[in-house]
Amino acid sequence: MLAAMPQPPSAVSRDEPVIRDRGDACPGALRLHAADDGFLARIRIPGGILGADAARLLADAADRLGDGHIDLTSRGNAQLRGLGASCGGELAAVLERAGLLPAPGHERVRNVVASPLTGLDGRGRADVAPWVARLDRELCAEPAAAALSGRFLFAVDDGRGDVLSLSADANVLACGGGQALLWLGPGGPDSRAARVAADDAPRAAVAAALCFLDAARAAGTRAWRVAELPPEHRPDAAGLAARLAAAGIPAEVVPLDAPQGPGGPEPLPGVVRGTSGGPAALSVLAPLGRLDTAQWRLLAGLSGRMRLTPWRGVVVPGLAAGAADSALAALARAGLATAPDSPWRSVTACTGRPGCAKALADVRADARAVAARATGPLPVHWSGCERRCGHPRGTAWVDLVATGDGYAVTLAAAGTAGPAHRTVKTSELAAVLADARRTDACRTPSHDAAKK
Template sequence: MLPENKAAPPFGEDGTGAPSQSGPGRALACPSVDNVVARADGGLARIRVPGGRIGAAALQTVADAAQRWGSGIVEITSRANLQLRGIRPGAAAALAAALVGSGVSGGPFADRRRNVLLGPLGDLDPDAEDIGPLLAPLLAALDAEPRLDGLDDKFGFAIDGGGSFGLAGRRAAVVAAPTSTSGVMGVCWGWAADGEEGSSARPRRVARSELVDALVEAAVGSLGRPRASATVPAASSAAAVRVAGPLGAGAGWVGAMPTLGRADAKAITAMAAAASRYSDGLLRLTPWRGVVFPAVAADERAALLDDIKAAGLVVDASDPASTVVACAGSRGCTSGLTDAIGDAHRIIAARRESGAPPAPVHVSGCAKCCAQHTPLAVTLVGSGPDRYDVYADGDLRARAVPSAEAVPVAAGS
């Protein structure tokens, strides 16, 4: 039994633990296509996918690039972006040229502006407001505003439509969410003083027809301010923050996820092929590190599920893998003190073997907790070589527990 020792978990302000960096000539804090960052397993490149909307051809380009210039591993991030791991020395320029030239990446300034998170279902969820049609005009308006070349590279929007898989609890510099008044959105941003119009405490009410202009105005207003975050509110007081994304077959969609959000190029190719065959070549990445195939005919959903399950993806919401989150740990990150990926796989395997239901578990290789910025039922935080501090629902229960002991604790949660 772990002793109770309450303390706040060491989650970073935006889930990265990285300091704020802004201003002309700053060093970029985030990996990107034009800023491949050295990690323990090679270079790390992040491709921003606005709204998580990506076509099959673009996804295949990513798979090809991962194999040609990297380790072949592709990650889906908590902002529904993509990361390529293991970029080889001297390959960064060729990688960037290929991704920008193919249109998969908009290049450094466009990518910095286009950090837009949307809910994955939208028009596929009768209980959600469809925000998807706002994406194209928003991107066009952001591209047309030259002042936004100076955006902090961690700046981002979260635009929520509510519904079964809304973005409640997600953070961004600027947040927009439905209000109780039809056609009116609440827009808030993290840098305003408490109670000031526009802050998290008192969102500015904006007609949906004016939302794009309001979001661009908020982005411009962020320039030169310290980076901070607002939080997407729940659509109702009864709404809960979801730990797992859409999986299995829904009304017009099929959802899946690679275990821990990590897939090899072969699995990414299978996803692209499945989208071409079943969903008009369209996919939506989710902030739960998964993917939704939209507009799938009812008589083809079972075949699609079979295809992506054969590729190794999780398609069952009752699978314990659906709620386990882990960072790269010591296998991929110079900050990692523990084998977070290996330990997470061991937790999943143990829970599957015992028939245990899904439980929210986060395994972090160090105190930055990059993979998850809110406490889960169990959080293991690397505190030394092969040792974890163990948290339960955000409360510290034990320090420096050997991995061999911490894994069974999380597996039995």
């Protein structure tokens, strides 16, 4: 038995400011990232909202230029892998035809997550999908916003509290009565927020991002995100409200209202019934966040609309209520996770081999071999090396880190360290995970999203 591993970097809150000594190298659609399996392109899709024509063009690009797959990220974006070194111009042309490239200089800053079921199930305080479209237009029209890093995140929550769990930098929360709350950083620095009219919320979110940029310049630390700022430089609600007033946006400082809604956080796989017998939606998960283009085209063809979720899933809105069950069955036959008890709800993995040079194992293949035989309510994250990229947030998880001759295994429950095995052979993992599932610690689930 060993002491449990420390919290991964993605799950630890920062107590000290971060001093950046270089610019942000986050990949984009135009700035490709070199990986062991070719180049990688990350396409920002604000709110995850995608039409069928754009989705089909993306699938064509994956087949013709990449490896025939589309990866979903924990920010509701899409990635193409296996791209050739000289395909950048052709890919850009495809994305421009699809409407997925904004004004030059802004394509990497369109990091916007939104409640995936907003306007579909009647449970939010407002339908924030139109807010996302306006926020994207305002963001791309603001020249100064191009200075944001590719990691700065906007969250637009319809009141149910789902995307507020993602530790965004600029948070917009619908609060009913034609109003919205706005704050910078996870939870706000002083548990207060600026209250604005809902019609002003998209423009206010962009003004909040510019407020962050000013604070980052004043701090001199080249911070990429709000949590990286020194505490004395983090804009509070009063400072944000003053900034909004200067931009012509009336704002009032109020206590930060806790979300009130059905809980979650993420949409469960299955049929999502509309209100008053209206159209239904489907919610599915992509195992390990990866879709082949046949699965992708099947999803795109169901209703002509898709919403990629920050939990590496897809919501398909606008289906006739009577057709939803048969469509869901077709997606299950295609290999997607369609039931709330799917083992894939609690399994995540980094890229691993062959895509990452640092990985010591093909973690996705190992996860697929084990997942159906040994899963439980705790998230299980598979890492190809000690960097543990994409690790779930929270304090309850099972950690598998490739060592070259097996996996180091750590079980951590909420606030309590469980048993850790220094090295377990791959053939023994199913039994180890099944044992972890039976422990008392595994009875407290934590499905917080991974940060990418």
